[in-house]
Amino acid sequence: MAQDNTTENFVLVIHGGAGTILKKNMTPEKEAAYQAKLQEALQAGYKVLGSGGTSLKAVEAAIVVMEDSPLFNAGKGAVYTNNETNEMDASMMDGGTLNAGAVAGAMRIKNPVKGARMVLEQSEHVLLTGEGADEFAKKQGLEIVDPSYFGTQNRLQQLKRLQNKEKTSLDHDEDQGYALPDSSEIEFNVNIDLDKKFGTVGAVALDKHGNLAAATSTGGMTNKRFNRVGDSPIIGAGTYANNSTCAVSSTGHGEYFMRYLVAYDISALMEYKKLSLQEAADEVIHKKLKAVEGKGGVIAVDKEGNVAMPFNTRGMYRGYIKADGTTEIGIYDEE
Numbered sequence: 537m538a539q540d541n542t543t544e545n546f547v548l549v550i551h552g553g554a555g556t557i558l559k560k561n562m563t564p565e566k567e568a569a570y571q572a573k574l575q576e577a578l579q580a581g582y583k584v585l586g587s588g589g590t591s592l593k594a595v596e597a598a599i600v601v602m603e604d605s606p607l608f609n610a611g612k613g614a615v616y617t618n619n620e621t622n623e624m625d626a627s628m629m630d631g632g633t634l635n636a637g638a639v640a641g642a643m644r645i646k647n648p649v650k651g652a653r654m655v656l657e658q659s660e661h662v663l664l665t666g667e668g669a670d671e672f673a674k675k676q677g678l679e680i681v682d683p684s685y686f687g688t689q690n691r692l693q694q695l696k697r698l699q700n701k702e703k704t705s706l707d708h709d710e711d712q713g714y715a716l717p718d719s720s721e722i723e724f725n726v727n728i729d730l731d732k733k734f735g736t737v738g739a740v741a742l743d744k745h746g747n748l749a750a751a752t753s754t755g756g757m758t759n760k761r762f763n764r765v766g767d768s769p770i771i772g773a774g775t776y777a778n779n780s781t782c783a784v785s786s787t788g789h790g791e792y793f794m795r796y797l798v799a800y801d802i803s804a805l806m807e808y809k810k811l812s813l814q815e816a817a818d819e820v821i822h823k824k825l826k827a828v829e830g831k832g833g834v835i836a837v838d839k840e841g842n843v844a845m846p847f848n849t850r851g852m853y854r855g856y857i858k859a860d861g862t863t864e865i866g867i868y869d870e871e
């Protein structure tokens with residue numbers, strides 16, 4: 537049920553992807569750039585929530601900042617498919633109504649998260665793909681760009697390196713040339729290179745009205761097969777929100793997050809097993825996924841405003857901001 541018992545309690549949590557993110561491989565400049573962008577995204581959502589705006593608007597505002605930054609694998613700077621295209625996936629869910637919207641394989645919507653919101657609010661569908669998604673977004677008046685807008689030289693080089701290795705990558709690690717200490721260079725039958733970072737972005741929020749929302753946006757995985765769709769636009773896997781439990785956005789190896797319905801599973805553990813948010817999120821990320829080497833993490837918030845940000849990789853770009861302005865930003869696992 538949508539709620540409207542206005543309080544002063546609100547919170548926004550964001551992520552910019554998980555992976556083998558090691559301090560020793562990060563330059564101070566790069567670290568500062570990530571921190572500044574995460575801060576900017578938090579502030580954008582805080583502004584919305586602070587003025588009584590909805591959690592849906594807040595998660596969108598935060599994600600747009602990260603989509604517009606080439607630091608993250610979403611919107612501008614999205615990774616390339618094996619066909620040298622950029623195909624974006626995004627989703628959004630309203631915890632008050634359980635309405636959801638998503639786009640997959642979008643190639644022209646400047647901000648795919650806005651496309652997801654339009655599907656949620658302006659269509660009777662949940663998921664639109666490819667040209668249909670682009671066309672729908674255009675009809676709704678969203679900014680449409682040439683597909684060449686999304687690519688960057690860095691991303692193209694990232695693709696070339698992986699094409700040479702005949703692998704697929706989950707973003708962040710690869711572009712920084714990491715030595716990969718956890719030696720998880722496992723190749724799957726779909727040629728996925730698990731060492732790479734997962735550069736997806738996401739946001740979850742509780743607004744002053746007691747409503748939860750979640751959203752996720754990604755370019756997917758470098759060298760993914762064209763038309764491959766990951767977990768990010770799949771409701772229950774990459775994104776889930778329900779006012780009676782929590783809001784969750786995932787980042788990680790999508791094929792696992794889809795099969796383990798990660799976001800919904802966290803909500804279900806709270807609903808049926810009465811676990812706390814932290815217990816439920818830890819159970820899924822640190823036990824269930826870890827047991828099968830499913831790499832990644834989630835950000836989550838519950839109806840009381842509790843925050844959980846577990847990940848089973850060496851790092852995850854993450855942060856939260858609370859109503860009183862308390863902010864925390866983290867990148868690595870040990871901090």
Ligand code: ASP
Pocket residue numbers: 553554609706707733734735736754755756757765766767768786787788789790791793
């Ligand atoms: N989950 C995304 C996917 O598999 C990747 C990521 O989180 O960066 O498409």
